[in-house]
Amino acid sequence: MTALESSTPETEVGALIDALRHLPQGPDELAALLPENLPMYEKRSAAEMGRLRGYLLAAFADTGLPDAALPYVIESLETGHIAYEVAGAAIGLRGLETPSVGVAASLLRAIDNLSGADATVSFESYKPAWPYAQPTTALTEVVRTIGHFGVRAEAALTELELLARQRERFPSPLLEEMRRVLDEAGAGHGEPACDAACECESCGCVPAVELGSDDSCCADLALPEQVQDHASMRAMLEDQDGRPESFEEFFRGKPSVVAFFYTRCDNPYKCSLTITKLAALQGSLEERGLAGALKVTAITYDPDFDLPNRLRLYGNDRGMQFGEDARFFRVTSGFQEIRRRFGLGVNYGPSTVNRHQTEVYVLDERGDTSASFTRLQWEVEAVLRAVENLFVDVELRRL
Amino acid sequence: MSEGAAENLGETTRREVSEARAARSRYLSDLAATAAASRAARPSRRGLRPDADEEPAMTVLTDRSLPEESRVGVLQRLASSISRRAEYIEAILAIVKDRSDSAAVREAALQVLGSAAFQVVRFRPHQQEYDDALHDLVADPEPALRETAVSILAQQHDPVVQETLLEGLRGDGPLPVERERAIQLLAEDDHLDNLPWLQEMYRSGSESAREEAVRFMGSYPAAQTTLEGILRDKRESKGVRQQSGASLRYLAPDRFEVIAKEISTDTTDDPEVRTACLSALQHLGDTDRVYADADFVNRVQDVSSDESAPQVAQVARDLLEQRPNP
Numbered sequence: 001m002t003a004l005e006s007s008t009p010e011t012e013v014g015a016l017i018d019a020l021r022h023l024p025q026g027p028d029e030l031a032a033l034l035p036e037n038l039p040m041y042e043k044r045s046a047a048e049m050g051r052l053r054g055y056l057l058a059a060f061a062d063t064g065l066p067d068a069a070l071p072y073v074i075e076s077l078e079t080g081h082i083a084y085e086v087a088g089a090a091i092g093l094r095g096l097e098t099p100s101v102g103v104a105a106s107l108l109r110a111i112d113n114l115s116g117a118d119a120t121v122s123f124e125s126y127k128p129a130w131p132y133a134q135p136t137t138a139l140t141e142v143v144r145t146i147g148h149f150g151v152r153a154e155a156a157l158t159e160l161e162l163l164a165r166q167r168e169r170f171p172s173p174l175l176e177e178m179r180r181v182l183d184e185a186g187a188g189h190g191e192p193a194c195d196a197a198c199e200c201e202s203c204g205c206v207p208a209v210e211l212g213s214d215d216s217c218c219a220d221l222a223l224p225e226q227v228q229d230h231a232s233m234r235a236m237l238e239d240q241d242g243r244p245e246s247f248e249e250f251f252r253g254k255p256s257v258v259a260f261f262y263t264r265c266d267n268p269y270k271c272s273l274t275i276t277k278l279a280a281l282q283g284s285l286e287e288r289g290l291a292g293a294l295k296v297t298a299i300t301y302d303p304d305f306d307l308p309n310r311l312r313l314y315g316n317d318r319g320m321q322f323g324e325d326a327r328f329f330r331v332t333s334g335f336q337e338i339r340r341r342f343g344l345g346v347n348y349g350p351s352t353v354n355r356h357q358t359e360v361y362v363l364d365e366r367g368d369t370s371a372s373f374t375r376l377q378w379e380v381e382a383v384l385r386a387v388e389n390l391f392v393d394v395e396l397r398r399l
Numbered sequence: 400m401s402e403g404a405a406e407n408l409g410e411t412t413r414r415e416v417s418e419a420r421a422a423r424s425r426y427l428s429d430l431a432a433t434a435a436a437s438r439a440a441r442p443s444r445r446g447l448r449p450d451a452d453e454e455p456a457m458t459v460l461t462d463r464s465l466p467e468e469s470r471v472g473v474l475q476r477l478a479s480s481i482s483r484r485a486e487y488i489e490a491i492l493a494i495v496k497d498r499s500d501s502a503a504v505r506e507a508a509l510q511v512l513g514s515a516a517f518q519v520v521r522f523r524p525h526q527q528e529y530d531d532a533l534h535d536l537v538a539d540p541e542p543a544l545r546e547t548a549v550s551i552l553a554q555q556h557d558p559v560v561q562e563t564l565l566e567g568l569r570g571d572g573p574l575p576v577e578r579e580r581a582i583q584l585l586a587e588d589d590h591l592d593n594l595p596w597l598q599e600m601y602r603s604g605s606e607s608a609r610e611e612a613v614r615f616m617g618s619y620p621a622a623q624t625t626l627e628g629i630l631r632d633k634r635e636s637k638g639v640r641q642q643s644g645a646s647l648r649y650l651a652p653d654r655f656e657v658i659a660k661e662i663s664t665d666t667t668d669d670p671e672v673r674t675a676c677l678s679a680l681q682h683l684g685d686t687d688r689v690y691a692d693a694d695f696v697n698r699v700q701d702v703s704s705d706e707s708a709p710q711v712a713q714v715a716r717d718l719l720e721q722r723p724n725p
Binding site for chain 2: 045046047050051082084115116117118119120127130131137167168169170171172264266304305307349350351352353354
């Protein structure tokens with residue numbers, strides 16, 4: 001593959017993506033471009049990252065979608081707030097041979113997220129000029145993908161029936177596309193869909209899985225490369241009240257849940273939602289009498305800008321109850337160390353974060369990662385289960 | 400309220416309601432007459448329902464042969480209610496997109512759509528077509544329409560218009576708006592690489608442009624040194640220096656505190672800037688730490704009796720009086 005660097009013009013990256021569409025090694029080489037923390041993405045703006053991501057994902061429609069790329073496609077469907085990226089993910093998903101139950105849910109979530117925020121986009125070339133020769137929209141592509149899977153995405157078709165009646169919510173051309181898809185699926189619509197309980201050997205399909213759940217096949221694929229050894233961690237932190245803290249000391253002695261975020265994140269389905277869920281997790285831990293047994297924390301990706309008062313306000317506004325074991329941090333020294341330690345899925349433009357995944361980690365009392373919830377949307381209940389499992393492990397170790 | 404006053408108020412209200420009703424009635428009557436004349440003159444205009452049930456407002460709005468003021472008048476009247484009427488939104492979108500229509504009418508139509516778009520839920524089915532129309536306007540020959548469209552899209556962080564502005568600034572394409580305005584609009588999105596453009600705007604812009612540039616720099620940690628330099632620069636205007644102080648305080652409150660202490664007690668500096676620095680130290684940020692700095696408090700005491708700068712002296716006295724444990 002051509003060596004790509006942060007200085008490689010985005011149009012050249014676009015040309016490479018086009019070249020890979022038709023090569024046998026295309027799927028794997030395209031998948032290798034997906035992690036946002038690759039050096040080639042440094043110093044690019046968030047807008048450029050969104051364009052590259054959307055175009056890259058859409059290419060999987062031509063090459064076929066490899067397993068390694070599926071979590072990225074699902075991530076963009078579930079958390080994308082820019083029409084181009086979501087459209088690219090919806091198109092790329094058509095490279096998947098057999099959809100799973102989780103895929104239908106992700107497509108429906110994309111419709112929910114982008115309702116009212118859809119836009120005209122085009123994949124006719126990389127960065128085409130307005131007006132487009134082949135215009136489309138994110139929701140049109142999501143609906144077409146539901147149509148592409150047909151009865152294999154039964155749950156999505158059923159929901160589409162309801163959505164197609166919401167005239168006050170969607171523009172007329174999209175409603176027409178929904179009707180077209182439903183009409184075409186009409187003949188087979190109603191046949192049983194493949195689900196987790198399906199006997200795959202008998203029906204010949206791939207077993208359906210709920211992406212994002214604990215036991216998802218893709219959750220493992222999404223795990224970043226992490227350095228488990230934390231013995232030499234010298235990173236220093238500062239909390240929401242300006243109090244200094246050593247990373248190593250703070251994350252020892254008690255298990256912790258640590259989320260990563262930054263206050264300038266403009267995607268409502270990423271940092272803002274992560275911190276809101278973290279506050280909900282805090283409430284659930286309290287209800288279960290586990291509040292004192294665990295630290296609930298978050299660390300900003302943007303330590304230069306996220307000063308203590310910003311961390312405090314951001315947490316307060318989303319329901320966090322700060323205390324000795326519930327603190328938000330910025331890293332005052334050794335951020336690169338922490339980036340490597342967790343294998344953070346983040347990269348930086350000239351001014352701030354240009355792209356990041358969602359990431360929440362459960363650490364044991366030694367500061368080692370016991371569970372991670374990265375890229376795909378995480379649920380409070382799933383983290384609670386991981387925490388409870390960790391407590392059992394800790395008890396067993398004591399015995 | 401006395402009984403008499405209440406009666407007067409009631410009378411005034413009744414009179415105003417009556418006048419408003421009469422004005423509305425006159426307007427509707429004029430509108431109906433204009434629409435009837437329009438229909439009589441051109442009964443089979445394309446794109447319109449030919450039936451006689453068509454609303455007069457729609458007839459007048461879409462009749463390009465009528466005077467601009469009649470059509471603009473209808474648009475202004477419709478402004479508050481069009482989000483409930485899909486057919487009017489479509490008609491107004493068609494006017495905005497029609498480059499051969501009157502610029503004044505198109506501008507008024509764009510303004511009405513902009514207001515309607517604030518009714519987010521009702522406007523939702525039309526949002527995408529509206530955005531498409533705005534994208535078309537970015538290359539419109541009418542500068543006012545271009546400016547409005549580019550502003551709306553840039554404030555939404557629209558990637559297409561951001562790219563157009565960037566290409567224009569780099570000299571790779573036409574700029575749809577003035578260069579300074581383009582930089583300001585890009586600066587609405589702090590995830591872009593705006594600092595070099597803001598620094599250019601600061602170097603070459605008017606005083607108000609420099610003030611704007613410094614305001615936006617407050618989002619960029621890399622601008623800290625620049626902001627410190629501007630705040631200290633005695634040749635710079637008061638307004639720009641005060642804005643740089645506000646931006647620096649937002650970005651790095653500790654550094655602002657250090658520099659504000661220097662400036663506020665520097666008798667050779669501008670009294671207004673000194674006053675602003677003292678006020679910020681007294682009312683904003685970590686005031687306990689400010690009062691705990693004995694050296695600074697001593698210098699403020701000197702300032703408080705400085706008759707050559709009475710305004711600064713007054714603020715200095717206020718600061719000392721507010722000290723928790725003098």
